[in-house]
Amino acid sequence: MSKVYDRRVFLKLVGAAGWVPLIGTSTLSALSQPTHAPSAKGNAKSVVIPTHEWCGELDERLDFPGDWQIDVINMKGYKTPVLTPQQIGQQLAHPVGTQPLREIVAGKKRVVITFDDLTRPTPTYSVMPWVMAELKAAGVPDDNVLLLTAYGAHRAMTLPEVQSKLGKDVPTRFVWQNHNVFENVKEIGTTSFKNRVKLNQTFLAADFKMCISGVKGHEEAGLSGGAKAVMPGVAGIDTIEYNHYVILPKTKTAGTYKVFKNEMRLDMIEAARMAKVNFSIQVVMNQKHLPVGVFSGDIVGAHQAAARMAVQNYATPSVRDVDIVVANTYPTTAQAFRARSWIDPALREGGTGVLIVQNPMGLEPVHGLNARVDGRGGTTFFDLEAKQSRLHLPRSKGLIVYSQYLTRNMMLSYPPQTRFASKWDEVIQMLRADHKGQPRVVVYPYAGMQEPDIPLDG
Numbered sequence: 001m002s003k004v005y006d007r008r009v010f011l012k013l014v015g016a017a018g019w020v021p022l023i024g025t026s027t028l029s030a031l032s033q034p035t036h037a038p039s040a041k042g043n044a045k046s047v048v049i050p051t052h053e054w055c056g057e058l059d060e061r062l063d064f065p066g067d068w069q070i071d072v073i074n075m076k077g078y079k080t081p082v083l084t085p086q087q088i089g090q091q092l093a094h095p096v097g098t099q100p101l102r103e104i105v106a107g108k109k110r111v112v113i114t115f116d117d118l119t120r121p122t123p124t125y126s127v128m129p130w131v132m133a134e135l136k137a138a139g140v141p142d143d144n145v146l147l148l149t150a151y152g153a154h155r156a157m158t159l160p161e162v163q164s165k166l167g168k169d170v171p172t173r174f175v176w177q178n179h180n181v182f183e184n185v186k187e188i189g190t191t192s193f194k195n196r197v198k199l200n201q202t203f204l205a206a207d208f209k210m211c212i213s214g215v216k217g218h219e220e221a222g223l224s225g226g227a228k229a230v231m232p233g234v235a236g237i238d239t240i241e242y243n244h245y246v247i248l249p250k251t252k253t254a255g256t257y258k259v260f261k262n263e264m265r266l267d268m269i270e271a272a273r274m275a276k277v278n279f280s281i282q283v284v285m286n287q288k289h290l291p292v293g294v295f296s297g298d299i300v301g302a303h304q305a306a307a308r309m310a311v312q313n314y315a316t317p318s319v320r321d322v323d324i325v326v327a328n329t330y331p332t333t334a335q336a337f338r339a340r341s342w343i344d345p346a347l348r349e350g351g352t353g354v355l356i357v358q359n360p361m362g363l364e365p366v367h368g369l370n371a372r373v374d375g376r377g378g379t380t381f382f383d384l385e386a387k388q389s390r391l392h393l394p395r396s397k398g399l400i401v402y403s404q405y406l407t408r409n410m411m412l413s414y415p416p417q418t419r420f421a422s423k424w425d426e427v428i429q430m431l432r433a434d435h436k437g438q439p440r441v442v443v444y445p446y447a448g449m450q451e452p453d454i455p456l457d458g
Helices: 007-014 085-092 101-105 128-137 159-166 201-205 237-250 263-275 301-314 368-375 381-388 424-434
Strands: 019-021 036-038 045-051 058-064 069-072 111-115 145-149 175-177 185-190 196-200 208-214 279-285 291-297 322-328 347-356 398-402 419-421 440-444
Touching: 045 069, 045 322, 058 424, 085 128, 085 291, 101 128, 101 208, 101 279, 111 201, 145 159, 145 201, 185 201, 185 263, 196 201, 196 237, 196 263, 237 263, 237 368, 279 301, 291 301, 347 424, 398 424, 419 424
Parallel strands: 069 440, 111 145, 111 208, 145 175, 208 279, 322 347, 322 440, 347 398, 398 419
Antiparallel strands: 019 036, 045 058, 185 196, 279 291
């Protein structure tokens, strides 16, 4: 646990003489937002948080009353050095369970490389220079390479999003294509869990298949990455639904950091083995979703090696009986529920949670599987809205959602008692009304990345 900086230390660390980044600063010039605010005055305490993943990567400031007790809870690996390009190459050159990439890709005529979307923090662009250099060294022509999105049942990506994920010039060198979860999938077998595996037929047609993934905690599959890049990554909707809605509800083996014995993941692994994935890259990240560990090779072996580092890197102390918990959804703002999971367990009875959702992309807009299941039997948006209105927040004074980018869609994603604020000063006013005296405040500065300090299941 690290204490919040006082004003003098804060200004020294950010190197500012009279200003610091303003909470709520947008990367969208059309909003005409000021880019800086005066430094904190008086005895105000400030916390700097990262925001706007994939949309500017801003560091922004939260000011709290000077007499409040503020603790910032960091993950264990927050000081781990970011890998240099040279270090990335050195680590990837020693694969787990396979020969080096340039040796096994040589002579291949159809190379497919999958990558995840912006709902995942994976800095794929950080490993692409090494990948491209290895392909060139192996003599693989650029025209033999296809980059394929692997986002399961999420929405299709746009060119600017692909450039953000891979690097601006990569789509100029290689062709890319969106996966279609509903069409153009081919059945290749049935897992031992009786899941009929249907995968993207273009992916299957390649004579060399490579998957690039980020590895972080996942509340169902244990960790992201690995075989998850195949299922649900490039799977058909029926296969994904069976994994998520038939296997998952029946198993007691799923959960965060459950990788080795998790039946949901084991089903994914069987699908990846059927697809005969040739090579993978797994990336462990820091709090700014920059690479601190990279692992290559077999899609299972490399993932398990990355998992052992990841559980130590993301481990975060848990707290209890706190007056106010502030959870920043970065760097997985599109799936803000991941950060929200830190709030309720830490609050005392009558406490207040604050969820920071600072990204112009907003919450995840499309999930084909959820929409399919919800809509089965004729369920409409109006039915779902009525169901959401019955949700309650029994333990606390409620939840405050802070976002410069509030929309009605976002507001309908939370229980009706939720309060919303588009300015940080409004949040402080609400908290003052909820808590007199000197409340204890805990800040999870990048809660979308942080995970409980628990071990792997094997």
